Amino acid sequence: MKKNILIVPGDGIGQEVTAVGKAVLEKIAAKFGHDFTYDEALMGHVAIEATGNPLPNETLAKMRASDAILFGAVGHPKYDNDPTAKVRPEQGLLKMRKELGLYANLRPIKLFDELLGASSIRPEILKGSDILFFRELTGDIYFGEKGRKNDNNTAYDIAEYSRYEVERIGRKAFEAARTRGKKLCSVDKANVLETSRLWREVIQALAPEYPDVTVEHQFVDSAAMMLIKDPRRFDVVVTANLFGDILTDEASQIAGSMGMLASASVGDSTGVYEPIHGSAHDITGKGIANPLASVLSAALLLDISFGLKEEADTVIAAVEKLLKDGFRTRDIADANTPADKILNTSAAGEALLSRI
Numbered sequence: 001m002k003k004n005i006l007i008v009p010g011d012g013i014g015q016e017v018t019a020v021g022k023a024v025l026e027k028i029a030a031k032f033g034h035d036f037t038y039d040e041a042l043m044g045h046v047a048i049e050a051t052g053n054p055l056p057n058e059t060l061a062k063m064r065a066s067d068a069i070l071f072g073a074v075g076h077p078k079y080d081n082d083p084t085a086k087v088r089p090e091q092g093l094l095k096m097r098k099e100l101g102l103y104a105n106l107r108p109i110k111l112f113d114e115l116l117g118a119s120s121i122r123p124e125i126l127k128g129s130d131i132l133f134f135r136e137l138t139g140d141i142y143f144g145e146k147g148r149k150n151d152n153n154t155a156y157d158i159a160e161y162s163r164y165e166v167e168r169i170g171r172k173a174f175e176a177a178r179t180r181g182k183k184l185c186s187v188d189k190a191n192v193l194e195t196s197r198l199w200r201e202v203i204q205a206l207a208p209e210y211p212d213v214t215v216e217h218q219f220v221d222s223a224a225m226m227l228i229k230d231p232r233r234f235d236v237v238v239t240a241n242l243f244g245d246i247l248t249d250e251a252s253q254i255a256g257s258m259g260m261l262a263s264a265s266v267g268d269s270t271g272v273y274e275p276i277h278g279s280a281h282d283i284t285g286k287g288i289a290n291p292l293a294s295v296l297s298a299a300l301l302l303d304i305s306f307g308l309k310e311e312a313d314t315v316i317a318a319v320e321k322l323l324k325d326g327f328r329t330r331d332i333a334d335a336n337t338p339a340d341k342i343l344n345t346s347a348a349g350e351a352l353l354s355r356i
């Protein structure tokens with residue numbers, strides 16, 4: 001298969017982990033005889049430094065021209081610590097999602113059995129957890145009007161959802177539930193928010209079209225609690241942009257680490273495949289980032305954008321084998337991990353490639 005893949009490492013550990021994700025794509029292409037070509041583009045802080053723009057037009061043009069995008073993360077402490085900064089790396093990320101129409105962010109919470117001990121949640125609660133989140137990605141409070149008023153003494157962010165926006169993500173989630181455990185949990189805050197009341201109304205209206213799927217509605221606060229108390233009760237979860245952002249970082253503790261969670265951002269055009277984590281300033285440059293979220297994002301890219309299921313499964317099997325053989329990056333190591341099995345980012349990448 002001939003495909004052109006855009007690599008957008010971004011900032012911080014985005015650079016470190018995306019190198020491993022790309023190496024996995026190269027190895028898969030060599031093993032299965034595919035003709036993948038690669039281009040690279042700037043986004044985030046590195047793009048601001050080079051061009052003044054977190055998502056330069058050249059990057060956007062390359063994105064539109066590619067068959068799939070492997071993205072790392074953006075962000076830099078310089079902006080996090082300056083609330084008045086007018087240009088920010090994250091604006092590039094939001095603009096990319098909007099421009100490419102990436103309204104559905106699929107976040108599988110996949111717990112590898114070998115990592116049952118890595119979480120602070122008890123193994124008997126976790127075992128068998130397998131959740132697929134559908135986070136709406138181009139609406140909500142992240143995209144509404146925002147600003148300051150009253151002589152800079154008041155700030156506001158407006159949350160908005162249209163029926164159409166809820167319906168299209170809702171359908172994707174219902175369809176996925178059909179192919180999985182036939183359970184859909186829609187998470188909202190309909191007891192307070194008007195956007196959530198519309199959300200619930202739309203999901204309720206869709207339900208009769210999917211009679212084989214059991215739907216429940218849950219408020220986001222209790223859903224956050226239930227995720228940790230009893231993760232196995234969830235199968236497919238559909239929720240708004242802000243709630244999905246927060247709940248999936250929480251859910252990373254089911255899988256053992258932020259470094260284990262991949263995602264697929266899909267919609268109207270080229271799909272973007274990205275770890276759920278950020279640029280992780282606290283560990284940038286130390287070589288200790290877990291590259292598996294990027295590797296598993298590459299697997300989602302192969303599966304969803306290219307329909308290469310066997311290739312995707314080969315990547316996942318290599319991750320399983322790596323973990324079975326006892327290798328860990330620091331974030332997923334536990335008290336029983338011998339020191340010589342704790343690998344840095346590039347060594348974990350090499351060990352993984354040798355298992356493909």
Ligand SMILES: NC(=O)C1=CN([C@@H]2O[C@H](COP(=O)(O)OP(=O)(O)OC[C@H]3O[C@@H](n4cnc5c(N)ncnc54)[C@H](O)[C@@H]3O)[C@@H](O)[C@H]2O)C=CC1
Nearest residue numbers: 073074075076258259277278279280281282283289290331
């Ligand atoms: N998609 C994106 O580009 C995102 C960007 N950000 C940006 O990233 C920057 C840092 O944000 P944080 O709140 O610290 O979130 P973060 O996700 O970067 O890090 C949270 C914690 O998880 C750890 N972690 C994350 N990924 C890891 C990995 N692969 N291996 C091992 N440990 C890992 C970090 O060391 C940190 O302790 C900020 O500038 C933020 O705006 C945050 C989230 C997503």
Ligand SMILES: CC(C)CC(=O)C(=O)O
Nearest residue numbers: 090093094142245276278
């Ligand atoms: C800029 C943020 C919306 C990034 C983030 O936290 C995410 O997409 O998970």
Ligand SMILES: [Mg+2]
Nearest residue numbers: 245246249276
């Ligand atoms: Mg997030």
